[in-house]
Amino acid sequence: MKAVVTNAKLPGCLEIGEAADPVADSNQAVIEVTAFSLNRGELRRAETAPGGTQIGWDLAGVVKTAARDGSGPGQGARVVGFSRRMQGWAQYVALPTVDFAVIPDAVSDNDAATLPVAGLTALYALERCERLLGSKVLVTGASGGVGYFACQLGRLMGAEVTAQLRRPDFADMVRATGVSDVVISADGAALEDRGKFRSIIDGVGGQILSKLLSQLDERGRAILYGVSAGAETGLAVRDLMFTGDGRVEGFHLYRESEIETAAKGLDRLLALLADGRLTTHVPVTGNWEKIGETAAQLIGRDFAGKAVLTI
Ligand SMILES: NC(=O)c1ccc[n+]([C@@H]2O[C@H](COP(=O)([O-])OP(=O)(O)OC[C@H]3O[C@@H](n4cnc5c(N)ncnc54)[C@H](OP(=O)(O)O)[C@@H]3O)[C@@H](O)[C@H]2O)c1
Known part of the structure; x- marks a missing residue:
């Protein structure tokens, strides 16, 4: 499959390359990714990771294969989640069902994709x-x-x-x-x-x-x-x-999302987005082929809010 991978020689240190298809554990669903959002943290890691490393926390997409243990939503569900292994910016990703939530009809994939790292960090930091x-x-x-x-x-x-x-x-x-x-x-x-x-x-x-x-x-x-x-x-x-x-x-989101699963936190944020009490600010969108230039813009702080790229 195609996936965003690191390449220190390019702007933003990222490009679209090849990666192995994900192999799902029994508690994981395979998601076909439609959109993802960028965070400062993962882009900083891309600068030092070995070439060819997959990357990406936040993603939205559609369940291609449901988890074998029966947890989580079935095939075809629109979902948003968080790849702890940082393999989310790819055509497909395998995610534990505790790390993603179903997107309500009123919320677009692009808006949902802004939530995992940024929204959960804000939510859990305040709840501390x-x-x-x-x-x-x-x-x-x-x-x-x-x-x-x-x-x-x-x-x-x-x-x-x-x-x-x-x-x-x-x-x-x-x-x-x-x-x-x-x-x-x-x-x-x-x-x-x-x-x-x-x-x-x-x-x-x-x-x-x-x-x-x-x-x-x-x-x-x-x-x-x-x-x-x-x-x-x-x-x-x-x-x-x-x-x-x-x-x-x-504060560290990985630790915090052991206390409440990302799925539950995302459910709460998605409900707020669906009824308009929470809004996103996404001044930068585009095809994922723009990954290098978009990453460089975010690191350079050329815009405020989030960037979302679509596959
Ligand atoms: N611990 C965790 O689990 C966790 C989770 C999420 C994020 N993070 C970290 O939290 C930080 C923010 O993440 P983010 O995604 O919100 O980043 P972001 O979108 O890049 O936002 C960074 C914010 O910091 C401001 N800023 C940047 N450099 C500054 C400077 N030198 N002096 C004053 N203000 C400055 C920016 O202002 P301008 O708009 O003016 O550029 C912007 O408001 C990053 O360090 C990220 O790695 C940690």
Whole structure:
């Protein structure tokens, strides 16, 4: 079959090449992929993976062969899922039935394909926080794949969401999520007068994070899921100490989706998409032959939100 594979010599380090057809275990269905979305994390891995490595977490498609153990939907079901083995950007993929969900009629494959990594990360990171209703939540990197969903889901959970982003040209898109406050500030300095936050959902890391941690409220939670600006930061120990029970927590989607299956989390997000309470932002679409150039655009942050390619 054809599949997206790594090639460090090409733009985006990716091309369409050949891969072996998937062989399904008894708890896995074979899905014929129709669309997939790109994430920063897998593209970063593509830069260092050996040539010819398959890649891709998020995909939507149609069940070609149902799982032999009887779990999951039958042949022909339209589904969206998450390939833990990163083999999702291919004509076919075998996925455990706990890692995909049926797409409701009202939701397109393209919209569904944006959900797995970005939507589940936003959902589970927020659900790590406590007492969201009526409390202040800061979402950093709000123009990113995860940040955009976190703004909407935080609001749906009843929080008063402040969105941080660095570029004014993406502010309208973030404002449209219904957040209470949008702060444009690359280094976080403009957030200083916004007071304390009960929860911080951070995907930016780097030096901005050390500043923001001093704005964590008493018994606050900072959930660190990403390092778009850098993997090292300073820690204001005194500020953290005086929060009493303030916590800085690591987050990893693989671990989180052992607590609730991706299938269940995706069901919840798909229901919100179907009734219009959650929206996607997909400024870049096209045929998967554009994989190299689209990956390079995402790494270069030429657009906000998600890119979806179709097979
Ligand atoms: N732990 C996990 O399980 C998990 C799950 C999902 C994602 N992640 C990680 O989370 C991070 C975000 O993922 P994503 O898919 O949302 O990425 P994305 O779509 O590329 O968004 C990145 C966001 O960070 C901002 N940003 C990038 N570089 C910055 C810098 N130097 N200073 C300030 N802001 C900067 C971007 O702003 P602009 O729009 O202005 O460029 C954008 O808002 C990545 O590190 C990814 O690997 C981890």
